Amino acid sequence: MTIPIHVSHQRAFIWDVDRTLPHLSQQNVFLGLPLVLMPEEVVLLVDKQLAVLVDDLSAHRTPTAAQIEAWDQVWKKDIAQQVARLEREASVGKEDRSMSEAAVEKRKAREEKRRLAIIQKQQAEGESADSVFAPPPAPPPESSAGQPASSNIAYSVAVPTTSEEHAWYNQEGSTYATLEAARSAGIWSYPATEEEVAKCAVFRDLWEQGYYMGGGSKFGGEWLVYPGDPLRYHSHFVATVLASPTAPLRPMEIVAHGRLGTATKKAHLLCGYDPATKKVAYFSVEWAGFG
Template sequence: MASTEASVPRLHLRVANKKAYVWDVEDIATIRTKHRLCGVFTGTLPHMSQQNLFLGVPMVLLPEEVVLLVENELAVLVDDPNAHIQPSVPELQRWNAKEKELAQLRLAQLNAAIASLPAVLSEEAMQKRKERELKRQAAAAKAAEAAAEGSIFAPPENAPPPPPPPEPQYTVVIPASSISFEWYNDSACHYTTIQSAKEAGIWEYPSNLHERAKCGVFRGLWEQGMYMGGGIKFGGDYLVYPGDPLRYHAHFSATVLESPTFSLTPMEIVAHGRLGTVTKKSHLLCGWDDEKKEVSYLSIEWAGFG
């Protein structure tokens, strides 16, 4: 497959247990905005670790998305477990010393930030300041009333202007990054083709006719500018969106058929049509021709008579 963007550096998809993960946030943005692939977030967010509604990094790609990226020469597959190098004892000791030095630096920065903060007023001092403010406001109101006795339009001349509120000052401490990649090397275990990844045993999709049909249908819809997501909740293989799913509703729920002449029972046709109509979608039957490498499409929509 010819490269569509030959000058763009290839993305690294970290493969573990036959699944492809994307950990880099910039790579996730590139996959979403430039390559029109959505993936699925599976990581918990640090500040909301007990919820499962809004998830974060890493992003897991559908197998069809992985095949599309690799065949278009947009990504490479990385054998993530074998990319980790076992450190030696001296290396661990050096790392521990570096971490200890970094912790001391952070503690010094924190102490300096605390020392620069204004002193916290006691409760008694805060009460006295509040009383002074009330007296000042009462005096200003009395002066304004006395100045306005001759004319209701006379402005208060002797009323002192209220003091401006003190500007809050914040000290933000940004610690240096402690992430180290010296024990991670993926240069010797990345694969540029699906076949080479299969031979290495880290990837196996597609391995049969049905999986080839899903890859072919996915590519066919993607090349027409569509976005795809999982469609199991709507009785299909994919949900097909005309644009980014964050902005558009799906127009189709798509089912992949292994052949353009694949047999369907009348009950299946009725079920697809009724379910698509209830969910305000058309159901798309996508027949894959494995010899011609082509896809044929047929939409089903329930219609009333009489």
């Protein structure tokens, strides 16, 4: 099964409408806003036939009045079912609270009966009732079980939002299995330059070696390179891709990469791609010889 990658304005997203709503209690990379993919990721996934590109603009159709009315009826029916379920759950919870309140009242009655028995025993033995600290029994508190329930009950209702249920969203005719087809349709143009081709080639080579890549702009490079799942490992490298094998590189850039890599406890990779041989070369830069 291929992954649909939704493309809008030359940007690629992976999203599920059921995972992108604000009613979810937890918002993170798995349960949050649509995930924006790096263009190199998109190129790799499509080339590996693991994903297809979907033109979101053309996939959305204008719904007819009959389709809107049918969806509205389904929506109202679903809400009514959820409200009925919540009311049943609320009534069960109310019964449980009533049983708890009845148990508390029984315990208070037993304690009061035991206290009165002690007082009567002391009086029977000749002790003065005035010498015994026996305050009159307090009237039992009124049980809240008999109070009318508030009519203002808040319900959390989930609205049916699965995109497959929408007749006005149809991916047929808007899905492209290759980059060439998507480029011809005008929805995707990456890679378009020599530098972008080099980035895609380096990204693919690192991925095929088992590395994981994440954004590296905060560390002065293209990507952070992880030896495994980024949720379990720290990145070992910061990768910078040279536009071509003959692209100039100033000495101060090498110094800056080395200093930044040392400060962040990473080695800096200078990555080059040769389109003639289709090979990728790497140079690692780090400070050494201290102390």
